[in-house]
Amino acid sequence: MTRKAAEDYGYDYNIPLDEFFQFAISVDCVIYGYHEGKVKVMLIKRGADPYKGKWALPGDLVYPKEALDEAARRVLTELTGLEEIYMKQVHTFGAVDRHTLGRVVTLGYMALIEMYKHPLKADGWAEEVGWFEIHEIPDLAFDHNEIFSESLKFLKQSLESHSPVGFEMMPKKFTLLDYLELTEYVLNKRLDKANFRKKLLAQDFIEPLEEVQKNVKHRPAKLYKINKKKIELET
Amino acid sequence: MTRKAAEDYGYDYNIPLDEFFQFAISVDCVIYGYHEGKVKVMLIKRGADPYKGKWALPGDLVYPKEALDEAARRVLTELTGLEEIYMKQVHTFGAVDRHTLGRVVTLGYMALIEMYKHPLKADGWAEEVGWFEIHEIPDLAFDHNEIFSESLKFLKQSLESHSPVGFEMMPKKFTLLDYLELTEYVLNKRLDKANFRKKLLAQDFIEPLEEVQKNVKHRPAKLYKINKKKIELET
DNA sequence: TTTGTTTGCGTCTAAAGTACATATAATTTT
């Protein structure tokens, strides 16, 4: 593409057009999972400089012919082995000096997975993979702490407004108390069991099963499931 | 930057790293203003192909050494002459074929201005500038209709939750009825005057002035102003 | 002084949210 051609396209700059086509785009994913009462985020330990040895969000550069959501989904699938993952673009970060390799603008994505489903494995460029409680996130590489914060803000807002996202971290069958504990952990405050139950059951996408809990040393709780079709109808 | 150097930085790809640094980034701004009971959006008519003659959102490519918000602010200031403008990144769009010039990923921004304050002037690459009512937006160039829709969704949500953004379109002194009309127009539904008033005055960032309306042929309404410091404290 | 119009405040009612009490169903202990 020549400068002249670019002008025909409606651009007229004092610097050559090629100068503009020097950005790289990356996606960084904040992957949330729920395990034993705690909500955790998957981090990878960087195996090379810059930030060698530091924990970072999993992410990758976007390929030249790849859509943005597609790139995020690729990262998620490669890392977790899961195909169907709830995923949402949260915010785009592009400080001039945020990456040492050049001008890399990154899109922060939030993803929610059923944690027990996926094998914990380090991928290509990561030394190590780990899950960190969301209230104890270490100092991360690049501007990843900021990306994490934005995603957590979104997750908190979703749970506060009872929008049906937290279920993405739950197993197919779960008790209402399980979900209460997830919500309490993320919001970092106690909620009234009875009222939480009523609020949840008022939503029509949550459906009771005939089944109950097994192997508990008290009255077993009823199990519930999510009707995803009804969620789609709402939105 | 050589392939080897890139690998040292933690990347290991099957295609050369340079291939990734071929993106351009742009910002596209949905600029909202309020005038005589109607909320409008500023569009520019494209003076060159592609989409010559079509209306489009004002925007520009991001310079190699320019931060993203900085680029959006530059576009806004150039176009409106205003320095202080409320502005918010809404969503990033990057379909592979969204731009004919090459791979251009664009960030959609929403901006709110006091419309009467700024001179309507066409800028460099635009043939014409116009204001369009938000419920009568024409078919736009590129994926700009989608960008507009996302921004409008955000604006509606903000007004519904009484978050203090709509005031950015109001003059410094305004009546509560003015703001009611703005809100009714955006949400496209009628609201109860008395209840809207109560709801607004319950927020503590809205402060009454001693002044009242002039030159009206009925009881003049009290004028109010916004206390921006209190808004910052809240968020 | 009267009439028309809009502001601005008050009241009532329904709905949603919160706090807390009580009944229920299972296991564990005695």
Added chain:
DNA sequence: AAAATTATATGTACTTTAGACGCAAACAAA
């Protein structure tokens, strides 16, 4: 096998918020 324990499940009362509506006050114009 009865009592104690634990957590589920439901019900009830109180509080706050949202929505509908009435009416007096303020000003302009006739």
